[in-house]
Amino acid sequence: MAFRGPKVWLWRWRRNPLKRRADSVETWVVLGTWLVTVLAGVLAGLAATQSVEQGLARERVEWRAVEGHLTEKAPGTAAEHSSASTADRVWGKVRWTAPDGSSHTGQVRVRPGSTVGTEVTVWTDPQGHLVTKPATAAEAQLRADLIGVLVGAGAALVPFVCGRMVCGRLERRRMAQWDAEWAGFDPLWGRKTWADGDT
Structure with missing residues (x-):
């Protein structure tokens, strides 16, 4: 070598x-x-x-928060309602109205034991489809x-x-x-x- x-x-x-x-x-x-x-x-x-x-x-500009309502009672008990953190929330079925007037339903995280008709804030795209909350700047x-x-x-x-x-x-x-x-x-x-x- x-x-x-x-x-x-x-x-x-x-x-x-x-x-x-x-x-x-x-x-x-x-x-x-x-x-x-x-x-x-x-x-x-x-x-x-x-x-x-x-x-x-673009998501922060286009995605909007709209008010939806629970269509069925959320799992869990009302006693857990006040102490439930974001991580402890459960899936609930929500209905909301898109900007064009069409009705949509989907699953979002809600407080345990929430009753039918409870107002829930959901985020939607311009077509009214369910999206996650947009990231802050x-x-x-x-x-x-x-x-x-x-x-x-x-x-x-x-x-x-x-x-x-x-x-x-x-x-x-x-x-x-x-x-x-x-x-x-x-x-x-x-x-x-x-x-x-x-x-």
Whole structure:
């Protein structure tokens, strides 16, 4: 095996009589990989963040809170009504009227033991379909940032891994070339360079 010495900072960019064509190719592959990795990560992350922010902002504008009414008694007892937290709520069947006047029904979370006719606030899209409560501006910003980071990291991983694979292949080829050339010197090292009678 060829001897591998310690790493030297920016060695690929330094002049060296032992530098081969493969070293120069690897230099540009490494540079290109880092540039594409950074650009892909940043651009994909920003695009994802902006897309999520716009989608959530559109939801805050278009989705509306409307009053619905329970059509059947909610599971549970009335004694649990006052102490029930959001996590303890149960599913109840609710009917509401869309902006176009059409009637809709669906399942929403309500307090246990709520009676028929109890008013319940539900969120609907422009077509009157049941949706979740839209995220606040702060929640939307946090969600968009997190998604942007994840998408950016995923996008950056692709060129980085590809670049590492190419560099690994170049490294193996370079080491094989070194091994072959060092092997050619072995017979020369075994020969004497002076006459047998010399001291």
